[in-house]
Amino acid sequence: MTETIVDALRAELGAEVVFGNDIPARYHNDWAGMSPVLPLALVRPRSTQQVAATMRICNAFKVPVTPQGGMTGLAGGARPIKGGVALSLDRMNGIEEVDTVMATMTVQAGVPLSTAQKAAEDAGLFLGLDLGARDSCLIGGNLSTNAGGNRVIRYGMAREHVLGLEVVLPDGTVVTSLNKMLKNNAGYDLKQLFIGSEGTLGIITRAVLRLQARPAMLASAFCGCPDFPSLLELLKSARQQMGSALTSFEVMWPSFYDFMTQGLPNLRRAFNEPHGAYVLIESGGRDATENEALLQDVLSSALEAGFVTDAVLPSSERETRDLWAVRESVSEYGKLMGPLTAFDVGLPTSAAGKVADAIEAAMTDRWPDAIALSYGHIGDSNLHVVCHIPSAGQDQPHKEITELVFGFIAAEGGTISAEHGIGLLKKPYLGLSRTPEELALMARIKHAIDPNFILNTGKVF
Amino acid sequence: MTETIVDALRAELGAEVVFGNDIPARYHNDWAGMSPVLPLALVRPRSTQQVAATMRICNAFKVPVTPQGGMTGLAGGARPIKGGVALSLDRMNGIEEVDTVMATMTVQAGVPLSTAQKAAEDAGLFLGLDLGARDSCLIGGNLSTNAGGNRVIRYGMAREHVLGLEVVLPDGTVVTSLNKMLKNNAGYDLKQLFIGSEGTLGIITRAVLRLQARPAMLASAFCGCPDFPSLLELLKSARQQMGSALTSFEVMWPSFYDFMTQGLPNLRRAFNEPHGAYVLIESGGRDATENEALLQDVLSSALEAGFVTDAVLPSSERETRDLWAVRESVSEYGKLMGPLTAFDVGLPTSAAGKVADAIEAAMTDRWPDAIALSYGHIGDSNLHVVCHIPSAGQDQPHKEITELVFGFIAAEGGTISAEHGIGLLKKPYLGLSRTPEELALMARIKHAIDPNFILNTGKVF
Numbered sequence: 001m002t003e004t005i006v007d008a009l010r011a012e013l014g015a016e017v018v019f020g021n022d023i024p025a026r027y028h029n030d031w032a033g034m035s036p037v038l039p040l041a042l043v044r045p046r047s048t049q050q051v052a053a054t055m056r057i058c059n060a061f062k063v064p065v066t067p068q069g070g071m072t073g074l075a076g077g078a079r080p081i082k083g084g085v086a087l088s089l090d091r092m093n094g095i096e097e098v099d100t101v102m103a104t105m106t107v108q109a110g111v112p113l114s115t116a117q118k119a120a121e122d123a124g125l126f127l128g129l130d131l132g133a134r135d136s137c138l139i140g141g142n143l144s145t146n147a148g149g150n151r152v153i154r155y156g157m158a159r160e161h162v163l164g165l166e167v168v169l170p171d172g173t174v175v176t177s178l179n180k181m182l183k184n185n186a187g188y189d190l191k192q193l194f195i196g197s198e199g200t201l202g203i204i205t206r207a208v209l210r211l212q213a214r215p216a217m218l219a220s221a222f223c224g225c226p227d228f229p230s231l232l233e234l235l236k237s238a239r240q241q242m243g244s245a246l247t248s249f250e251v252m253w254p255s256f257y258d259f260m261t262q263g264l265p266n267l268r269r270a271f272n273e274p275h276g277a278y279v280l281i282e283s284g285g286r287d288a289t290e291n292e293a294l295l296q297d298v299l300s301s302a303l304e305a306g307f308v309t310d311a312v313l314p315s316s317e318r319e320t321r322d323l324w325a326v327r328e329s330v331s332e333y334g335k336l337m338g339p340l341t342a343f344d345v346g347l348p349t350s351a352a353g354k355v356a357d358a359i360e361a362a363m364t365d366r367w368p369d370a371i372a373l374s375y376g377h378i379g380d381s382n383l384h385v386v387c388h389i390p391s392a393g394q395d396q397p398h399k400e401i402t403e404l405v406f407g408f409i410a411a412e413g414g415t416i417s418a419e420h421g422i423g424l425l426k427k428p429y430l431g432l433s434r435t436p437e438e439l440a441l442m443a444r445i446k447h448a449i450d451p452n453f454i455l456n457t458g459k460v461f
Numbered sequence: 462m463t464e465t466i467v468d469a470l471r472a473e474l475g476a477e478v479v480f481g482n483d484i485p486a487r488y489h490n491d492w493a494g495m496s497p498v499l500p501l502a503l504v505r506p507r508s509t510q511q512v513a514a515t516m517r518i519c520n521a522f523k524v525p526v527t528p529q530g531g532m533t534g535l536a537g538g539a540r541p542i543k544g545g546v547a548l549s550l551d552r553m554n555g556i557e558e559v560d561t562v563m564a565t566m567t568v569q570a571g572v573p574l575s576t577a578q579k580a581a582e583d584a585g586l587f588l589g590l591d592l593g594a595r596d597s598c599l600i601g602g603n604l605s606t607n608a609g610g611n612r613v614i615r616y617g618m619a620r621e622h623v624l625g626l627e628v629v630l631p632d633g634t635v636v637t638s639l640n641k642m643l644k645n646n647a648g649y650d651l652k653q654l655f656i657g658s659e660g661t662l663g664i665i666t667r668a669v670l671r672l673q674a675r676p677a678m679l680a681s682a683f684c685g686c687p688d689f690p691s692l693l694e695l696l697k698s699a700r701q702q703m704g705s706a707l708t709s710f711e712v713m714w715p716s717f718y719d720f721m722t723q724g725l726p727n728l729r730r731a732f733n734e735p736h737g738a739y740v741l742i743e744s745g746g747r748d749a750t751e752n753e754a755l756l757q758d759v760l761s762s763a764l765e766a767g768f769v770t771d772a773v774l775p776s777s778e779r780e781t782r783d784l785w786a787v788r789e790s791v792s793e794y795g796k797l798m799g800p801l802t803a804f805d806v807g808l809p810t811s812a813a814g815k816v817a818d819a820i821e822a823a824m825t826d827r828w829p830d831a832i833a834l835s836y837g838h839i840g841d842s843n844l845h846v847v848c849h850i851p852s853a854g855q856d857q858p859h860k861e862i863t864e865l866v867f868g869f870i871a872a873e874g875g876t877i878s879a880e881h882g883i884g885l886l887k888k889p890y891l892g893l894s895r896t897p898e899e900l901a902l903m904a905r906i907k908h909a910i911d912p913n914f915i916l917n918t919g920k921v922f
Contacts, residue, residue: 185883
């Protein structure tokens with residue numbers, strides 16, 4: 001090989017590759033809050049064949065490749081590498097098919113989640129995956145990180161929405177498994193390897209997603225509970241009374257709810273009185289009347305038992321949006337706080353209240369002006385905590401905060417990442433949640449599929 | 462190493478290993494109908510440590526190991542190898558924990574499915590996995606084959622019930638990932654490798670299963686439809702009207718229904734008149750009254766529209782059992798027919814009627830006395846066909862029948878195995894459902910994890 005990688009990429013990809021300072025800033029970093037990195041090159045392929053060509057070239061030159069989607073990841077997984085190639089799927093944004101008989105949708109990796117949701121709805125069906133970054137995040141990123149979100153309690157993580165995948169391996173091999181059948185046990189279920197491995201084993205280029213029957217108009221309710229144990233009782237009775245109609249159970253601690261509603265003038269507080277814990281419950285059953293009736297039943301018995309002190313059932317779409325706006329204001333942290341240390345830990349549900357309180361207290365013990373906000377998908381045992389020390393300015397003690405928080409999680413046998421993944425940020429701590437045997441097996445699989453270690457190098461492990 | 466494998470196994474496992482003619486016949490074969498094989502040794506460990514010790518010895522001697530569960534598999538996956546070691550999990554049959562707060566159950570691989578179901582129910586919860594062989598099959602086999610069954614339409618395949626696994630690798634390494642959290646994205650989701658890979662990558666020793674809220678008393682209905690297109694209309698309206706309360710939609714073609722009810726005197730026909738297609742619908746919603754009401758609504762509109770000609774709603778548990786007995790009589794084929802060729806193909810639901818008719822017709826075209834019985838989990842696009850040629854006696858033309866049936870399936874882009882797996886029987890045909898790139902990737906993973914090719918050697922590929 002006499003040519004350089006720059007020449008090889010330019011020759012093969014023409015207008016689809018740019019270099020150095022021609023690379024727009026949005027490809028320098030994701031939402032994890034680390035410092036941006038200018039890679040050697042940015043490739044934005046228009047086809048699976050161009051992804052494969054890029055991988056063949058980078059593999060030959062042993063140059064690392066960082067796959068990129070909507071750049072909304074919170075673990076640094078899509079942050080490029082100096083001297084490496086960033087490969088963005090954002091131009092592969094076609095919806096190839098919606099099959100209403102099989103209830104499936106075939107999409108390219110660069111389709112924004114909200115675009116896929118809308119296409120499913122236009123066909124009279126429903127995509128169960130949903131998360132706050134829906135307008136920016138891309139399906140390929142959702143799948144490679146096994147994204148969670150607001151409806152896991154009902155429809156599962158991203159993994160459970162996938163029937164088929166097309167993947168490009170590090171050596172450029174295209175593995176097309178665009179299965180559309182709900183049941184298929186013919187050989188290894190290869191797609192499972194690529195879902196949730198954060199782009200370290202292959203680049204997802206297309207996917208077949210499973211669609212659901214379209215639920216009736218969803219109903220939401222917002223409740224104030226006296227404390228966390230009461231909130232757990234509310235969760236139990238919601239599960240029992242609503243069954244699979246319980247589509248969201250999103251908890252906000254006062255730390256989070258007060259800070260966001262005080263900081264963002266567009267947010268409206270639902271109650272005048274303060275409460276010990278807040279929760280958004282969503283009902284997605286067979287029909288709209290039933291959905292409201294179910295919530296009313298759950299709320300009236302919870303109010304009577306004292307598990308809920310105050311509740312709102314919105315009477316318009318606008319009111320519903322207002323209630324959800326507080327929960328979805330998480331993308332505005334940065335504006336309010338500057339640099340932060342954010343967590344998406346998981347732990348046994350019954351311990352979540354105690355642990356969140358303990359973390360918040362330990363934070364202000366250590367740093368008197370610390371801000372620690374807690375919220376989460378508590379129905380799925382997933383707790384989010386966001387920390388910021390105003391007096392530390394741009395120089396947040398990320399490492400010390402991380403060790404403090406992970407200490408409480410490890411003590412409860414929890415996970416350091418329930419949904420965002422490991423990426424770069426949590427890599428040093430993976431051993432807190434996984435055994436040496438598990439780590440060795442991951443390394444063995446990585447080595448078998450990416451012997452040159454070029455795909456999303458430096459991430460996960 | 463001066464000793465033989467026999468000496469090494471005897472020294473390490475004592476009473477847990479037997480050799481040659483001391484091996485009981487039930488370990489010589491599974492339910493696939495192939496000829497039995499007497500292995501060199503049978504190990505029945507009592508602990509994960511004994512499984513690991515067995516693997517270390519067999520790996521050192523490079524002797525193949527065939528993992529065995531309840532021996533109810535229909536693809537030959539648990540059939541031992543001459544000169545190899547059969548490793549049965551049937552003594553590791555403890556239920557270690559039912560956690561009612563997290564709604565999980567930790568079980569050893571040798572627990573029969575019905576025992577696990579009962580333990581969940583005793584704790585006020587529900588295990589969503591169910592199949593006809595429930596009293597004989599073991600959880601380890603259910604998971605390693607990614608078993609399907611009757612409730613996939615509502616609760617998913619075996620894979621979707623698994624939160625954590627403990628696995629012994631071919632070299633004896635124990636990988637313990639007994640996660641209990643619904644969401645955990647800390648590193649690769651290793652359990653996915655072992656679920657559905659039919660014991661070729663590791664031996665499942667323990668599992669954490671996800672439990673569900675216990676449904677109210679299920680309601681069933683049995684319908685006769687004029688033809689398959691009407692039955693598809695019934696499926697559509699059942700999905701729309703029942704949503705997630707639709708827990709089974711089990712179809713029986715007249716070929717199957719007539720043959721079984723005529724052949725087995727204990728089975729009762731529900732109708733005097735014959736129909737074009739039969740279906741069992743099950744409703745598993747929030748309460749018993751609602752379940753019956755839902756079925757009644759679906760049936761009355763379907764009767765009115767002419768999609769259903771005749772329907773029974775059983776009024777007692779005994780009547781319900783009688784209706785299901787026909788569908789569950791599949792374990793009695795052998796007695797009625799002798800050797801048979803059975804299929805668990807998958808194909809687009811809309812094509813299932815046409816394809817089943819075409820297969821039955823082609824069978825009798827080729828062999829005038831052919832018996833071809835069709836039934837299946839049509840809601841999941843899974844079709845079962847069972848074939849027997851009486852005039853061929855013990856010498857069934859398995860290969861020719863298989864090629865005939867798979868020809869129709871491949872033409873529709875279907876799968877040669879929707880749920881039973883590939884095992885030994887379907888190995889020659891895997892290329893009909895998977896591409897060369899997929900097969901190469903499977904081989905790469907197999908090689909990385911089992912470089913000596915000792916684990917379930919000869920199965921899948």
